[in-house]
Amino acid sequence: DTGVSQDPRHKITKRGQNVTFRCDPISEHNRLYWYRQTLGQGPEFLTYFQNEAQLEKSRLLSDRFSAERPKGSFSTLEIQRTEQGDSAMYLCASSLGGGTSGRDEQFFGPGTRLTVL
Amino acid sequence: TQLLEQSPQFLSIQEGENLTVYCNSSSVFSSLQWYRQEPGEGPVLLVTVVTGGEVKKLKRLTFQFGDARKDSSLHITAAQPGDTGLYLCAGRNTGGGNKLTFGTGTQLKVEL
Numbered sequence: 001d002t003g004v005s006q007d008p009r010h011k012i013t014k015r016g017q018n019v020t021f022r023c024d025p026i027s028e029h030n031r032l033y034w035y036r037q038t039l040g041q042g043p044e045f046l047t048y049f050q051n052e053a054q055l056e057k058s059r060l061l062s063d064r065f066s067a068e069r070p071k072g073s074f075s076t077l078e079i080q081r082t083e084q085g086d087s088a089m090y091l092c093a094s095s096l097g098g099g100t101s102g103r104d105e106q107f108f109g110p111g112t113r114l115t116v117l
Numbered sequence: 118t119q120l121l122e123q124s125p126q127f128l129s130i131q132e133g134e135n136l137t138v139y140c141n142s143s144s145v146f147s148s149l150q151w152y153r154q155e156p157g158e159g160p161v162l163l164v165t166v167v168t169g170g171e172v173k174k175l176k177r178l179t180f181q182f183g184d185a186r187k188d189s190s191l192h193i194t195a196a197q198p199g200d201t202g203l204y205l206c207a208g209r210n211t212g213g214g215n216k217l218t219f220g221t222g223t224q225l226k227v228e229l
Contacts, residue, residue, distance in 0.1 A: 004159075031215060042121075042205050042219030043160070056214060091159050097215065104209065105150065106217060108159035 002026060004109035006092050012115045013082055020078045021112045025094030032075050033106060034067055035091040036060065043091050049075060050097060082116045089113050120144075121208055121220035129226045130196055138191045138204055138223045146208035149189045150217065151180055154203040196227045 005024045013019050025032050031050050035043035046065070048056045051072040061067075064082075069075040079086055093106040124139045140149070148167045152160035164173050166182035166189065173180045177200075179192040189206055203224050207217040 006159075033216065035217075035219075040222075042207070042222050043217075044219070045216040048215055056216060058216075093159075095215070104148070104215060105162055105165050107162060108152075111157075111159045113157070 004092055004094050004107055006090075006109040006112050008112055009110060010113045010115075012117065014117050015082055015084060017082055018078065018080045019082060019114065020076055021090055021092075021114075022074060022076050023092030023094075023109060024074045025092070026096075026107060029094035029096050029107075030072070031095045031097040031104070031106075032069055033093040033095070034075070034077050035093065035108075037089040037091055037111070038087075046077075079114075082114075084116045087114055087116045121206055121218055123204075123206060123220035123223050125223060126221065127224050127226075129228065132197055132227055132229050133195050134227075136193050136196060136225070138193075138206075138225075140189045140191075140206035140220050142187050142208065144208070145186050145211050147186070147211045148209045149182055149186070150207045150209075151189070151191055152205045152207060154205060154222075160205055193225075196225075198227045198229060201225055201227050 007022045033048045034046040037043040047067050049069040064080045067077045089111045091111045093108045095104050095106045121142045150165045151163045154160040164180045169184045169186045171182045177194045181190050203222045205222045206220040
């Protein structure tokens with residue numbers, strides 16, 4: 001399977017702990033996105049990379065959140081000092097940017113479900 | 118902030134019925150994508166529409182992008198239980214950014 005993969009699929013942590021999630025995009029895709037989805041809502045954009053450069057960050061991404069894509073391949077999303085409000089599904093998507101058709105279709109991974117106790 | 122409103126929020130129908138889901142915004146989008154999501158999984162891309170007035174068909178699903186590229190609809194003919202899921206529309210803004218703005222979703226349940 002050459003789709004987007006995420007690890008772990010589920011994470012339960014205690015409030016105040018740090019957590020890190022990993023995303024492996026589709027291999028030839030140069031763009032990588034992180035979204036957060038809470039129950040009953042559509043995903044909300046967090047941040048976006050083109051290759052290794054982080055080009056856009058949402059105001060939702062507080063200073064406790066940091067994302068990296070060091071070699072332009074996989075990405076990590078770290079949450080420090082987790083709070084109960086961080087409980088959500090964290091979704092990663094990738095796309096093959098640079099075309100002129102305007103499509104730039106984003107393909108999503110299965111997500112990491114975070115529960116903060 | 119560009120907002121996408123979906124209607125209805127919930128839909129429960131019998132197998133064989135037809136249905137339409139609407140996705141509306143006051144903003145113009147450069148493209149719009151429809152996804153289906155099942156519990157505990159990520160959204161799966163169904164279709165992308167780019168041109169105003171564009172109509173795309175995917176088996177029993179018909180997608181339309183509004184002429185002004187502010188709205189879209191998804192029509193399902195002869196719904197089947199396998200169509201059950203959360204349907205999400207997502208727009209890519211015209212400002213050159215690449216993030217998607219998602220609608221709140223339509224939860225569809227098709228019963229035998």
